[in-house]
Amino acid sequence: EDKISKAEDKICCLQDVINPLREERERMKKYVSNLESIFAPIRRLPAEVLCEIFRMVGTVTVWSRWSSLVPPISHVCHFWRSVSLELSELWSYIKIEY
Known part of the structure; x- marks a missing residue:
């Protein structure tokens, strides 16, 4: 049980690292999409x-x-x-x- 508890703690710590990275990835995707729109040939x-x-x-x-x-x-x-x-x-x- 102790090993399971430690593994769950590690998972929680990793989730705390992963979630902000996912949010940053979404912000970057939106930024890239806006740039692609700005540089579209029609413009x-x-x-x-x-x-x-x-x-x-x-x-x-x-x-x-x-x-x-x-x-x-x-x-x-x-x-x-x-x-x-x-x-x-x-x-x-x-x-x-x-």
Whole structure:
């Protein structure tokens, strides 16, 4: 019984070491995921290329709660919002339903 008790004590001590390491591993995974997002190829597109993509997508009729893709495009990130706001033809058509 004494050996079992000592083994259980060692297990508890090791758990106290392992748990913070697991938490640190999860924090690192989130950090790496954020970095991968920052360096994603889509983020490196020049504004001019993104404008052309938006123009092409803007000509497609979308059957959804949005009459166009402009609101969803402008909500992706700050860069996409600023690019879409500069592209006046995306905002030149407003569909009003009653």
